[in-house]
Amino acid sequence: MNTRHSCLAEAKQSPHGKASAVVAAVLSLALAACGGSGGGSGSGSSAPVPIDNGGNPSANALGRYDLFNQCWVMRANGAYVRRDGADFVADADATADTAERFYMRAANLARYLFYTQDERLMTASGPGVSTAALSEPEGGSDWTFTEAGNALNAATLDGALAVAGDGSLVLGQTPAALRFEPATGCAEYPEMPLGMIGQSYTGNANEPVLGFAEVHAHMSMGSEMSDGSRNVGPTAGGVQWGHAANRFGVPHALGDCEQFHGPNGTLDPEALILDLTPGTTHDTQGWPTFVDWPANDSQLHQQMYWRWVERAWMSGLRIMTVLGTNIEALCQVAQATGPTRGQNPADLDCVDMSVGMKQVEYLFGIQDYIDAQFGGPGKGFFRIVGSPAEAREVIAEGKLAVIPGLEFTNIWGCNVTFLPDGSEQRACTREDIDAEIDRVWDAGVRQVFPFHDVDSALGGAGLFSNILEIINFVGTGRFFETYACEDGGEGENFLFNAGLTSLAADAPLLGQILGNDNPITSTLLGLTNGAVPTAESGRRCNVRTVTDLGIYAIDKMMKKGFIIDIDHAEIRSKQIMLDYTATTEPDYPMVSGHGGQGGINNEQAKQIIAQGGVIYPGNFNGFGHETFLQQLRPLWDASGTTREFSVGYGADANGLRNLPGPRGMGRIMATGAVNYPFQLFQGPGWGPQFDNIAPVTVEMLSVPGNDGRMWNVNEGGMYHYGMIPDIVEEIRLEGGKDALDSYYNSAETYLQMWEQTLTASQNARSLPVPQEVPR
Structure with missing residues (x-):
């Protein structure tokens, strides 16, 4: 119910x-x-x-979390605080009517921005210096609150908000006793519009979960921690612009990207490295005008601002796996060719484990930030969980269960370097793997990729992108060694195609692609010693599969209880993993969460499903999702599983991947346009399981400050993650009740998979440690 x-x-x-x-x-x-x-x-x-405790000592005192995003007047040591030019004064003659109105914007838990009526911030510039109203935030704009009896204290820059002898507010050693009274007349701090009318729904912990699962997101990609403490160090060497959460709010989370991408976006590695289209530029304006970004095909601008995720949650998102990610070699190229970008070099590195774990840490910071917007610890909709039981509890409360994960090549620090004599040099041992598995688990990580875009000491990467030929050389010292994929690597026997044609077979030499005078060209050719891949015909798969160290790591991951995602493994490696994980009782399930990179044939798909796993595609638009349902349904039925058919998605947002494109005139003519506003949970296609859920109205999102321009899914597709409700409506238009049923079954199916994972893990601990790869 x-x-x-x-x-x-x-x-x-x-x-x-x-x-x-x-x-x-x-x-x-x-x-x-x-x-x-x-x-x-x-x-x-x-x-x-909000409670007025200003003039009544018997009143309940406000807690340090209670001021969030509301309008107040403040008393300091009993006197109302008013403006005196740019400064602030505690004036015994002031009244509530003459006092300054402060909109207390939550910067994090128990941390606030004092936002004034004229849209400035009360800011301290150093010890002993008077506070002043500034138009742009600085470190001294971020005030940390503590409770002191029935009053509050505030501090910043290692000093307390104090009252000088003349009444001026200053930084000092003796904190002023602060009390707040509700007020009106504040200037509200800027925020991204939500565009949803209604309330999210709760559930029942004793019944199957109703909601959909996103199992591959990179929300914690950003250039600094949400509290401003240090850099995260995101993939591509710090060129992903924007933050999911920032202590100074959306103007700084999604501001102008010129610092990272150069004037007119001329240093954006998306165009230079990923799209291979030199000379491409973009308007760098961010909040509030957003001229060229976000966009469905803009890969290096933030796609998962927290308010956009809130919009997805209100449409029924109940499971989200957020993966710390990186590509060391791409990071090195971006660092070598990009500007300084204003980052602290001590915090900026390219090491997979370092970057990935910073992003996991940032994820907990995002949770704190969202909690602060809702009133304190545990109050927000965004809840990080460590078990399926915790997830069910959180979802029953109507919140989003968030699962931390890791996705990068050199998991457990297992880099590999191929030497000129053909031997390989491994950067990790079994003991290193054991220690890293324990460290990562203790940090809250629960989902892991054994393989990614580049070869490692654990095995070979599944081939799916031509540019990875170059990146693999930079990362390991050689290009991929390939063979002709079995059964051609594509066609009716494959759910996801295997392998790819090489870079040289598809395009001219790198210098011709990018231009010989391009800084990316010279850097890449320098890193590869001028070499380029050899052209070979047909689909090619990676010769390298699971190594002896790789099967050891997989065994240890099973015994620890990690959810294991099979995507990015070479197609033969996938078979090795599926067969090895079938040795437990019950089978240890595998996840294919965002498109089966490296290939999955139909027999493997049936085996994944039969063993209790899930297969979710990359986030298609409505038509693409319905097409995938038609492909997967026969394999699901043939697998023999008794589970409800379900398909969630892995959008790979912030993961150097395009989001779904515009609906297009063809689909609009065939099944209709998304007509705004529309309702979720009520009307055609919504089954009886939604009867007790109040409808939520979805409005077309307006672009703040852009003279009426709208984010319309028909015209621009999935501009950012806040368009998930619009994609849900596309799914309804294309597939009706069956499509919606399978979509909203996906969170439950994912939890069942996770529960089976933990049961199988307990039994796997009795298995002997593998000494070689089973063939």
Whole structure:
């Protein structure tokens, strides 16, 4: 049975209390919050009741989390704070009417920005220096609050917010006692519109989960931690612009990208390295105008700003795997050719394990940031989980269960270098693998890729992208060694095609592709000693498969209980993994979560399903999703599984991959356009399982500050992750009830797979340690 979150109910049940007049005022504020904001768009959350504790020492004190995203006047040591030019003064003669209005924007848990009526920030520039209102935030704009009796203290830059002898607010050693009273008349801090009217739905922990699963996302890609403490070090050497969450909010999370991509985007490695289209430029403007980005084909601009993920959650997203990722060799190329980008060199590196684990750490920072926007620890919709039982509890509360993972080549630090004599030099041992597995598990990681884009000491990469020929050489010292893929590598016997044609077979030499005077060309050719791959005909697969060290690592991952994603493994490596994981009781399930890179033939697909695994495609548009359902359904039925048919997705957002393109006139003529606004959970295609869920209205998102331009899925496809509800409507148009049923079954199927993983893991611990690769 699903029930609806009630904003008013939460307001009435607030733990705070006061005299009836204040309660009446507070309830009016709560009712206003229930009505939504920003042109009628409501969010799935409600604010706790703000309490006036300013002049009544018996009143319940505000906690340090309670000020979030609301309008207040402040008293410092009993006196109201007013403006004095650019400065702030605690004035005994001031009143609530003459006091400065502060919109207290949550910068993180118990951390706030004082946003003034004239849209400036109260900022301290150093110890002993008066605070001043600045138009752009600095480190001294970010204030950390602590509780002191029935008052609050605030601090920044290693100093406390204090009151000088003349009443001026300064940084000092003796913190002022701060008290806050609700107010009106604030300038609201800028934020991305949500464009959803309604509330998210809850569930029942004793019933199957209703919702869909996203099993391959890279939300924690960004250039710094959400609290500003240090750099994350994202893939491609720091050229992915933008943050999922930033302490200074959306203006800085999604600001102008010129610092990273150069004037007019001329240093954007997406054009130079990935698209092989030199001379491509883009307008670098970000918030609020967004001229050229985000866009479905803009791979190196942030696609998963937290507010966009909130929009997806409100449409039924209930499982999301977020993977720390990197490509060491691509990172090295980008660092060698790009600008300084203003990053701290001490924090910036290209090592897979280092970068990936920073992104996992950042993921917990994102959770804290979202909690801060909803009122404190545990209050947000975004909950990191470590087990399927935790996930079910979180989802029953109507929240999103987030699973940390890792996806990169040199997992466990297992790089490989191929020497001129044909031998290989491995960077890890069994003992290293054991230690890293324990460290990563203890950090909260639960899903792992044994293989990725480049060969490693564990085995070979599944081939799927021509540019990886060059990247593999940079990373290992040689190009891929290939063979003609079995059965041609494509056709009716394959769910996902295997292998690829080589770079040299598809394009002129690298210098002709990029231009000999291009800095990327000279860097790449320098790193490869001028070599380019040899042209070979037909689809080619990687000769290198699972090594003895690789099967040891897979065995250890099974015994620890990791969810293992089979994508990116060479197609023969996939078979080795499937057969080895079938030796447990029950079978240890495998995941193919975003398109089967390296290839999956039909027999392997049936084996994945029969062993309790899942196969979810990259995030297609509605037509692509329906087409994939028609391909997978016969294999699902032939596998013998008794599980409900389900298909989620792995959007690979922020993963150097395009998002779904425009709906297109052909599909609009065939099945109709997405007509805004539209409703979820009610109407044609929505089955009886949605009967007790209140509908949510989805509006077309407007581009803030861009004179009426809209993010319309019909015209531009999936501009960013906030378009997931629009893709859901496309799926309904293309596939109706059957498509929606399988989509909203996918979170439950994923949890069943995870539960089987843990059961199989317990039994796998009795298996002997493999000494060689089973053939």
